[in-house]
Amino acid sequence: MNGVKAKTLAHLYKQLKTLWRPAAAPVQLCSLAACTRKNRNDALHPLWQSPLTIPGGTRQSPINIQWRDSVYDPFLKPLNISYDPTTCLHIWNNGYSFLVEFDDSTDKSIIVGGPLExxxxxxxxHFHWGAINEWGSEHTVDSKFYPAELHLVHWNAVAYPTxxxxxxxxNGLAVIGVFLKLGAHHEGLQTLVDALPAIxxxxxxxxxxxxxxxxxxxxxxxxxxxxxxxxxxPLTESVTWIIKKKPIEVDENQHE
Structure with a gap:
């Protein structure tokens, strides 16, 4: 789609750029906040400025997903998603991105099934994005980048206390990944974009x-x-990734 940008996505990029500031690592142990890799930035992202606490292993993410190498597993269950909208708390600017955080003290907003025990x-x-529409997602499909990627982060409260x-x-974390592509107007995303100037x-x-x-x-x-x-x-190999095959669409109002 040459010369075309999604208006909503372009506004998201503009707002996100105002959030990135060189800063010390966040107070939280691991925010999983949006982060573009060093080779996609002129400056080193703050999360990569200090020595890694855990070296890369054999299960490092993100990966390039190849359709031809995907293996259908008939034993995988459907993924059941049950979110309580009242558990949404706030949006937090941690110095280089934003997180939408939820009350996780109870089992009101959970996922179950799929590959999860x-x-x-x-x-x-949170979102991962790029400076242009040609790349922005962390995962790729057949070496193709999407303009952005949404990560919904969940943790195993059955096995771990915090x-x-x-x-x-x-098996501590389960992250749902959702690709964003150009298309129809998305009211849910617009709600977030409208809130970003306040942070x-x-x-x-x-x-x-x-x-x-x-x-x-x-x-x-x-x-x-x-x-x-x-x-x-810290690049810990603690994540069960669940990458949705179908992307969501964002506003296709056009501008050069």
Missing amino acids: NQYRLKQF FEEAVMEG KHKDTVIEFDVFDPTCLIPSCPDYWTYAGSLTTP
Whole structure:
């Protein structure tokens, strides 16, 4: 789609750029915040400025998903998503991106089934993006980048007492990945874009309650899954990735 940008996505890029500021690592142990890799930036992203606490292993993410190498598993269950909109708490600017965070003290917002042995609680979601539409997603499909990628981060509260412990251990996290592509107007995404100007400054937190992130997940049940890692330090291989095959569409109003 030469010369075409999604208006909503372009606005998202513009707002996100105002959030990135060189800063120390966030206070939280692992925010999993949006992060573009060093070879896609002129400056080194703050999460990569200090030595890695855990070296890369054999299950590092992201990966290039190849359709021809995908293996159908008839024993995989459907993924069941049950989010309570009232568990949405706030949007937080951590100095280089934003997180939409949820109350994870109970099992009100969970996913279960699919490749997961236990139910996992929703902790937060964030986006990965690029400076242009030609790339932005972390995962690729047949070496193709999407303009952006949404990550909904969940943790195994059955096996671990806290999110911080789950980050460091096997089967601790489950992340749903959703690709964004150019297409129809997306009201759910627009709601987020409209809120971003209020968190221009580092450590700004605003209330963002009664939001159902289900609206950001395609209804098509098909997904890829694999055992991988965080894509930002500490790069722990604690993530069960669930990558939705169908992307969501964002506004196709055109401008050069």
